[in-house]
Amino acid sequence: MKGLFLSTLFWGWVLAQSLVGQVATRDVHALLWLPDGRILFGHHDGIQVSSDGGRSWQDLVRRTGFDAMSLALEGDRLLAAGHWVLAESRDGGRGWRNLRPQGLPALDLHGYAVRPGLHFALEATYGYALSRDGGKRFTLVAPKGLPKAGMAAMAFVDNILYVAPMGKGLYQSQDEGKSFSPVTTPEAEVYALAAGAGGFYLGGKGGLWQRTAVGWKRLWAGTVLALAARPQSPSRLVWIDEKGRVWTLP
Template identity: 55%
Template sequence: MRPFTFFTLFLGLALAQTPLGPVPTRDVHALLWHPSGALLLGHHDGIVAWNNSTPQDLVRRRDWDAMNLAWGGERLIAAGHWILAESRDLKRFRDLRPKGLPALDLHAYAIDPRKPEVHYTLEATYGYFRSRDGGQTWAKLPARGLPKAGMAFFLVDQKGRLWASLMERGLFLSEDGGESFRPIPSPDPAPGPLVLSPSGTLYLGGKLGLWQRTEAGWRRIWQGAVLALAAHPQEEGLLAWVDGRGTLWRGR
């Protein structure tokens, strides 16, 4: 392919990435593409649904900090600073009363897509935990090889492997349900949110951009800080993210 043609195609891809507008909150901690088509933004004071460019509050409570949003097939889990709640209709949120978690300062949360009863979380003070009954009871994970972290992002892929993105500490992978982890080379010095496309392609947001994992390694597909990231649950390669200035983007 001639260099000019390649540049033209690359520019076309860049132009296909469209800013949807500034997020209507003072911050965004989590982003999730709900099966209904709505983008859900977890922030310091609740959850906003962004549908057809119209934001709507699902939850608006002072310091109801939805740092993590996870979809378990039939229900949405919101976890963060002193909250762990579920909703099946995006209208009513019910606080969960988990056993085995010594505190509820939850800085990462993920659900196994193959086994939605298996949940993982990072409690800021007490470390890593796993639930085998949908978040009702929890047990401490050894998480051997995984450094202590204040902020992290979890993802369970289609093979049941647990990915951990530890901001300034790097990327890690567990193939035994969180019992042990090994480091994975990261393309970004400050890796952040992780998502999977419907086919299983892994995407990573970080300080330097938006990255796609390929057979040849990581490929940057957008440049700029990515604070939150979501993948469409049905449309392959369709992503949404929030940049460092608080703008919501959508693109392929």
């Protein structure tokens, strides 16, 4: 009877995850689920958008070199950061303006996270940088306890900043990026982070994981390259795997 219960529970989780679509490129960088229900996908030459939960995708931005490695939302301000690009849109992604913030000696941005007024970035050559005025001016910083990296997944969860330097696990800061401490994770290869009403999630080489009060729970087995949570919808997630397939939960 116990075995039957566990089997039923397991298959309930499996059935809860749905394969809904496919993106046309394996150059998968970032996902962002907007409050209006649209999902944005950042790749090497722009941004695609889905209005049907990830089933179909159309170009929102198609521009050589517009490498959207990170996507973030700050109020009505949509931000894209990546290889030699930092841009903002205030009309939902239809029009974009290139930004040239003070204090960043280069714009090869391999990680970007936003909390209202506070921006934290990783520049490939010069390292980590912090802005306290919404990205107008940055200061290069050397956070205590955070390893150097060429690329990192980043996310603010309330007032905590999480950074996953590629291949080096996960770190958290509770003092706005001044110092970090390691967070125990089920795997070191963390590619994506997301926070939603249902909690905090990470995607890595071995699966999709949810942080719980008793540890990490794997929700899906497989490589997760990009991940997003739907605002104000508990446990509603979308992710893309290494084959460009789009999955949702539930």
